[in-house]
Amino acid sequence: MATIRKIFKSDLYGLSHNFFALVIAVGLCILPALYAWFNIYANWDPYANTGNIRIAVANLDEGCTDLDGENANMGQEIVEQLKQKDNIGWVFVDSKKDAVDRVKSGDCYAAVVIDPEFSYGLYNALMDNISQPKITYYENEKKNAVATKITDTAVSTLQSTINQSFVKVVTEKIFTRTNDLQASLKDENAVDAFIEKLETVQGYLQDYDKMITSFLAGNELVTKSADDTNKNLAAGQEMIQSGIDSMEDGKQNLKTSKTSFAAFSKKVTQSLNKIQQTINTIDTHISAANLDKQINTLAKDVTIIQEDAKDLSVQLQSLSDYLKTVQGDSKSLENTIDTVNKLQTMADNIADIPGVDENASDAKKTISATQRTLKNYSDTIENINTLFAQQISPQVQGMLDDMADVLESTEGLLQNLSGTLDGMKDIFDGVDTTLGTLNTSLTQLQEVLEQTSGKIGKTLDKLKNASDSEQMDIIMNLLAGDPDTYGDFFSQPVKVNEHYMYEIANYGSGVAPFYTVLAIWVGMTILVSLLKVHVDKKDFPKAKPYQYFFGRYLLFLLLSEIQAMIIVAGNLYIFGVQCKHPGAMFLTAAVTSFTFSILIYALTISFGDIGKALAVVIMVLQIAGSGGTYPIEALPRFFRSVYIFFPFPYAINGMRECIGGMYHQDLTIDLLKLLIFAAAGLFIGLVVRIPFIGLNHFIEKRMEDTKML
Known part of the structure; x- marks a missing residue:
């Protein structure tokens, strides 16, 4: 330290x-x-200075005439509201071209263009032909990454404000009409007409309820069918996968067979060459001047030929059996199999030639016949060797290659089919999900219809059992309401109580x-x-x-x-x-x-x-x-x-x-x-x-x- x-x-x-x-x-x-x-x-x-972020506004709204015959221009009302807000630098222009050009040039980060039929679309909800009001939004994303997020929020807030205004206007108009209807009910026959209308509406609601029930039942059948199809698709997918696995095993086995046949072909060729060589050796020994001294060697050579011929016969029998297994019901390998059988017969004949006795006196008697027999087979073996090398072996090898191509193609088809089944499964899963969502919505709508129908039924019971003066009071209480109050409520039906944990200033x-x-x-x-x-x-x-x-x-x-x-x-x-x-x-x-x-x-x-x-x-x-x-x-x-x-x-x-x-x-x-x-x-x-x-x-x-x- x-x-x-x-x-x-x-x-x-x-x-x-x-x-x-x-x-x-x-x-x-x-x-x-x-x-x-x-x-x-x-x-x-940074958000305190968003007033410096410029957004161009072009109001093209032509206005419309509402149900009361009054001129309304919601686009102009929006412009007036925006002029009172300084949280964004709103720039008001006269044309769409000017607004878009300002965005392209970078003078403004974004632009809002109010459609010419904007007011008509808002008020049209109270008429027959509904047309959704539109606001077009343009944004320069190159200018600044964060600024675009701020402008997106500003436009989303604007859209929310417009939606609230729309709901408020529609609600006020509806309840204004309801109050007008309330005033008209003071006519003596109006109560009976009102009761008749309620009964008609209740009938409609009950019909709608039955229709929804039918829809739900139909959807249930469709859902069950989709589920069954999905199960079948899953089973099919398993079968296809099993087939693909089998193809892989077949390809591996075929590869092994090709390797084995190549070795087998080489072995057959070696056996034929060895027999040919031994025959030539015997012929040389027989032709020698001192035959007595060659008898022992000749006996051994003949024995070798017999053993090699037996081995060749066994190999050819295996080849014949293999080709028959591969051929099945086909006739394509028939000639090849016949040729192999003939080769086997020849090999058996060579194996059956008489042996040479080591006793010189007896051996000399059979040498001449054995020499002639082997001489005949020598030429045949040479031809057979050529035939095996040039025809039989290439034909079998080509057949194995063709089988490999078939297995490869079949595996590709199975994999494509597997992908198709996967796509179909996704489709049916989507159908199942869509039907589930639709059923939920229909069930909720059915509950609303049943509640409304029940309330109308209770009101009708009260009206039918009440006196004339009491009937009027019931209807007045049902229809009475302040349009402004209802408009404010329906435009913002939910109030959010905010509580901040660990609030940062x-x-x-x-x-x-x-x-x-x-x-x-x-x-x-x-x-x-x-x-x-x-x-x-x-x-x-x-x-x-x-x-x-x-x-x-x-x-x-x-x-x-x-x-x-x-x-x-x-x-x-x-x-x-x-x-x-x-x-x-x-x-x-x-x-x-x-x-x-x-x-x-x-x-x-x-x-x-x-x-x-x-x-x-x-x-x-x-x-x-x-x-x-x-x-x-x-x-x-x-x-x-x-x-x-x-x-x-x-x-x-x-x-x-x-x-x-x-x-x-x-x-x-x-x-x-x-x-x-x-x-x-x-x-x-x-x-x-x-x-x-x-x-x-x-x-x-x-x-x-x-x-x-």
């Missing part, structure tokens, strides 16, 4: 007694804070953890790039490697902690970043600074410039995939898989706990996980570094030789 303290004090003394070094150190402490502050300030509240406070953590890492990276990590051994010749390591590291730790404290203090007290637990925020920053400093310092002192490059690479990966800006779940699969192996996520989550509020022991858990990376840094610096000391020295010397690095 004493040596470590001496190295640290020496570094502090050298830094504090050199004006330029002290200025650089102060600058290094402030620079990371500037990096964090500029980014936090730039992201403080602004976007800048939300991104502060990410940019703070990033600035701490950047700060330490700058320190190892500008300050030497190695102690001059001449000043401390007896120090051990770990003492050099910790002695110089204490200076880097001190500067890194100062950087972190300046960053956090500026966040809280200059920019006013939201923070519910300031003390915990400073503690989290200190632990983060310690972890990052030991890790980056260890990489640099262990691997030199390569370690610095590794620190930059790790930083780049964490900027993209730490979940600091976008949710980690929204990032590509690679980042979702590796982000847990980097320190950024735990430091960021810890600072979020301080800013938004604590949840149980999450902060403690995050800090403990963060310290694991500090332990990894110590392991690299104290253990891994030792074997690389010589290599790093060599690399540094070679880099110095370039006179550039």
Whole structure:
């Protein structure tokens, strides 16, 4: 410890007694804070300035006449509403061409063109021919990626506002007509007519209910048929797969057969050649001058011919049986099989030639006959050998090749059929899903019809059992209502109660953890790039490697902690970043600074410039995939898989706990996980570094030789 303290004090003394070094150190402490502050300030509240994002609006609406005979122009009303809003820079133009040109030129990020029959489409819902009102949206996606998302949201909000206005207008008109009907019911015959209309409507509702029941029954049959078909398709798919497997087995067996036949063909040819050679040898011996001395040899040669002929006969019998099995009901191999059978007969005849007795007196009697017989077979064997090589063997080989082609084609057909069945299964699955959705909708509609029919039935019962004055009161209560009240309700029937957990005051406070953590890492990276990590051994010749390591590291730790404290203090007290637990925020920053400093310092002192490059690479990966800006779940699969192996996520989550509020022991858990990376840094610096000391020295010397690095 004493040596470590001496190295640290020496570094502090050298830094504090050199004006330029002290200025650089102060600058290094402030620079990371500037990096964090500029980014936090730039992201403080970007959506407060969306009024500068220009969207062109061209109102081509020609208006229409409503049911009351009044002129209505909903497009103009929308324009007037937009003029009152400053959340978007609405630019009002007179033509579609002008609006589109502004988008193409980049003068506006997007454009909205209101259709000429927009009002007619809205009010037409109360008439006969329904026509959906249209708004055309143009967008310049090249100009800015984020701006297009803002304009999309603005247009979606506009569409929602128009839909609410439409529902409100329609509802007001309906209830206005209902109130008019209420006034007209004061006529004496109007009550009876109203009851008659209710009975008619109830009849319609009951008919619709029966029709839906029929639809549901029909759909059930279709669904059952689709399910049965799916089962059959699955069974067919299994059979096809079994066929494909059989084709594969057949191809493998055929391949084996081709190999076996090639070997067999070679063996037959060798047998024929051997017999021919032996016959020639016998002929030579018989023709010799001293026949008595050749008798023993002749006897052995004849025996060899007999044995070879027997082997050849067995081989030809196997070939004949194989060809008959392959041929089946076909006649294509009939000639080949006949030829093979004749060859076998010849082989049997050769095997049956009489042997030569070793007794000279008896042998001489049979030599002449044996010589003539073998002479006849010699020419035949030569012809047979040619026939086998040029006809039988190629024909069988060609047949095997044809069978291989047939198996290959059949397998391809089965695979195509399998794909077709898969497509059909998808179709029937889609039919099943569609019918299920349709049945759900029809069932819900049927419930509404039954409820409505039931209410009408109860109303009719009340009306039929009531006196004339009571009937009028019942109808008046049924139809009475304020059009404006109903219009407001139906345009926004659902009210959302919003509750925010760990509410963040602004976007800048939300991104502060990410940019703070990033600035701490950047700060330490700058320190190892500008300050030497190695102690001059001449000043401390007896120090051990770990003492050099910790002695110089204490200076880097001190500067890194100062950087972190300046960053956090500026966040809280200059920019006013939201923070519910300031003390915990400073503690989290200190632990983060310690972890990052030991890790980056260890990489640099262990691997030199390569370690610095590794620190930059790790930083780049964490900027993209730490979940600091976008949710980690929204990032590509690679980042979702590796982000847990980097320190950024735990430091960021810890600072979020301080800013938004604590949840149980999450902060403690995050800090403990963060310290694991500090332990990894110590392991690299104290253990891994030792074997690389010589290599790093060599690399540094070679880099110095370039006179550039």
